[in-house]
Amino acid sequence: MSERIGFVGLGIMGQGMAANLLGAGFELTVWNRTITRMQDLVAQGAHAGASPADVAARSDIIITCVSDTPDVQAVLLGEQGVIHGARPGALVIDCSTISPQATRELAAALGEKGIHMLDAPVSGGSEGAAKGTLSIMVGGDGDQFARALPIFQAMGKTITHVGGHGAGQTVKLVNQVLVVGNCIAMCEALMFAQAGGVDLQKTYTAISQGAAGSWMFTNRAPQIMARDWRPGFTIDLQQKDLRLVLEAADELGVPVPVTSLVFQLYRTLQARGEGSEGNHALIKALEHLAGFEIAPKA
Amino acid sequence: MSERIGFVGLGIMGQGMAANLLGAGFELTVWNRTITRMQDLVAQGAHAGASPADVAARSDIIITCVSDTPDVQAVLLGEQGVIHGARPGALVIDCSTISPQATRELAAALGEKGIHMLDAPVSGGSEGAAKGTLSIMVGGDGDQFARALPIFQAMGKTITHVGGHGAGQTVKLVNQVLVVGNCIAMCEALMFAQAGGVDLQKTYTAISQGAAGSWMFTNRAPQIMARDWRPGFTIDLQQKDLRLVLEAADELGVPVPVTSLVFQLYRTLQARGEGSEGNHALIKALEHLAGFEIAPKA
């Protein structure tokens, strides 16, 4: 008999992920701070938990998918937290993107009660969550990874066990360093092209398939050329993840000068009220500086 | 009857490109400063020219493929330059990567003699030159582009007419901004991963196919993990192209802070004697700074 699943945190990501678990036939108990967000899943057959502790009491494996480090600490260790309901042998899977160091501390705290933990941050956006095509980077014990694999396979496509506790979070942050580095490269390149007077669409056609190519350039340069700032991933969320990168880089003593510069640029865009736009709106920082726009509207 | 081709500059790129033109059946006259480099092509059926002017006198279309702006100026406008042999109506195709502004000036100088010009820098490396799979970014007049298309098709695969004189060079520089931006992103990400203690190979597997992906990460991260510094494109050549980017950005008044930082880092590696290594050896600059190495040899 398959294990009973609990799911704590039904935001834009959690909704899709939990729905896919239900669709795959898992027995599911859910909880969310804003109760109304539980209704759809309950209508599809999920049980409604009264608190994270209550969810944990009714489940063998508890997934958390919330915003930031303090949120995970609260739902796991807080007053009505998972730790107060989970039995020894239970498994907590944290799909949030949070601090690797805090993850190791949470795993240790749960471990003292005999509760296992995997960190399993995801990438692929709300679309990937809905379609079940997320990439999932998993840190923790190999046996627990094997135990959780059917669950991961119901939610994602590229599932990789990358190391011990916190390693999933570290790999997710490595991912974000690449994302924003490729993003600022795209922005500088497009600004240079615009200033140089070449046709941006032809430039895109000429170079996006070669050594200059990236997922970011392929997918976001066309949006920029259309001045379409709808988010695949918002500046606010990107900024939160970069703060985790910079905190970890600080702890580790590793220099990340480009990431650090991008952090500054995103932060000024947030201060200007543009935090809910897509992370490719980074180009606006260079536009503000340079005093001209890419592909200005006629 | 197809037009007679001249080819000036038989370096590592020019050798392969000229051989493909011969293979496609074009009548070819070649010239190179170091005469011995002409022997292979002559053995394959090319005529040996005595100078750029002589090549031009025997050809309808003259291709130049040399190192930098002053070299192109010399073979086109110098004492024995193409301009002294070419007839009105002839077409010069410059496949070197040089300054967009200098390209416009060369086109104007040739134009006064009734000689046409296309700038057609290539990317794809010596392997692409040999296989005839180069990307070619072409600037200049549309009629001349159409005239030259059969020649481009013998040498490359992705052939794009991107605008007027100099536009091909500008697009090539846009390409290089992306290449080095994606490269420094890769380097920061790998340094962060190494410092964070995760397995680099597993990290690569987990993230290279998603939103963090790039040609650079897919192809060069494995080389870095093997500490294999053999060049697809050398630091010396990359540095030369970045100098063109920075000069053009200076003329245009467009800020390129990341490109500028990478330029500085490459320059220190050159000063340390590592200019002939691949452009992914950029990571050594971060290693020198951080005091630890990626994937140190056992």
Next chain:
Amino acid sequence: MSERIGFVGLGIMGQGMAANLLGAGFELTVWNRTITRMQDLVAQGAHAGASPADVAARSDIIITCVSDTPDVQAVLLGEQGVIHGARPGALVIDCSTISPQATRELAAALGEKGIHMLDAPVSGGSEGAAKGTLSIMVGGDGDQFARALPIFQAMGKTITHVGGHGAGQTVKLVNQVLVVGNCIAMCEALMFAQAGGVDLQKTYTAISQGAAGSWMFTNRAPQIMARDWRPGFTIDLQQKDLRLVLEAADELGVPVPVTSLVFQLYRTLQARGEGSEGNHALIKALEHLAGFEIAPKA
């Protein structure tokens, strides 16, 4: 009759400051976590407190001089904290360098008990603390500033009321932005001079008194030329203050790209074990990168 003073935190700065208060005739009760550090002052006539709360109970004005934000929070609001001993109308003067935002929160928490607060970070190093020549930047209410002025005058020389709660801390951080910016400028300049082959001492003589001049260049360039890394202010402390700058800049959405770069460079030096050296040892980061040294020892 003058007010009774309490002094919490007898580190390298606090020792000198408290001694100057005694010397000026103030009645003084002191406390330090490491009790032995109280002995000298008690021998000079200070009373020994049993805890921060006890110091507060015996004093009208309580000075705190500890390391970082959590330390101030602990000695003010913690279990045996000042708040549990101070009477309404008492005044807390915090001479630590901590977060402006946390300072405002502390002032509010104390204010609810009728306790006044001034933030009064200092600069001038241990020498300034010993000699009573510190610069003191004071934030808070003007009446309380006037009340505290005789105390400040016993400890420092340049005393400025710069605004409301937290303003003293903000000005101290502004000070640190200038210090590290002038420091990296000095380091780049000396590296350039060394690479350019000029005599460093003559260069110093030629330019230190003109438009290029700064306190940093005048005082620390000679130390660098002698490879003397003894600290006026350590990298570890500088790094702590820069972290406060970056956190505040993040909250405020203001870009500080150079400060951010220097933070990264200092952090790598700390990771290499050089955190106890003077902040001018920043030049070692550029030396590691460039692969040569300033003024190498023969």
Next chain:
Amino acid sequence: MSERIGFVGLGIMGQGMAANLLGAGFELTVWNRTITRMQDLVAQGAHAGASPADVAARSDIIITCVSDTPDVQAVLLGEQGVIHGARPGALVIDCSTISPQATRELAAALGEKGIHMLDAPVSGGSEGAAKGTLSIMVGGDGDQFARALPIFQAMGKTITHVGGHGAGQTVKLVNQVLVVGNCIAMCEALMFAQAGGVDLQKTYTAISQGAAGSWMFTNRAPQIMARDWRPGFTIDLQQKDLRLVLEAADELGVPVPVTSLVFQLYRTLQARGEGSEGNHALIKALEHLAGFEIAPKA
């Protein structure tokens, strides 16, 4: 009998310098491309030369004070250049700020004709030129320095022989690295202060005399607070000098990341049409980026 002086280049600096030489009693022959600029000095007793060569033919020591490297090359080695009029044993003193490497080449070219050369760039602005209080950094042979000293003393105050040919220029560039580094530090600090809500004037008072102090902060922060962009030294000239720094740093393989960033920021201000403002208008680049202004006019 004192040596006869020639002066080539009567711009805003040259006017004042030449007038001081006249005032000190030297016999002076002058030349300027725009002839009208010679009138005032001729009215004061100077002879009018017909060309740089003519000036050289009538002089023992020839001073050049023009804009950039190509200008110096033209007036020294060009068709009517100094080299065609100067006798063996003559001394050329170049007070322009130009490339150290080009300076060494010029000295070698003149040396082949037996003509001596000193590079002697100045700092202190038009006010220093008029008052005779310039700082002069001199490179070249010690005997020639001694020969020229009375001339330098008529024009400046701090006169330093810093090394061989080109050393004066290198030291001038070191000076500029410090100037712009201190300038960006000031700008970041003021932006941080403004965002942090503190009174800028009080901040200035509190910190400008301590470890944060610099010539730049003392003299230019008050101008910024008054939004007074009148130049002591224009962005255009600063930018020209930074280009020399970056070219030299490139030749030498030394990283200058902060200078390089400032170069980018100045360049965008030039592109926005603000090149004739003072170099402290650098803060506008940060203002554009951040979206708020320092000390906005009411």
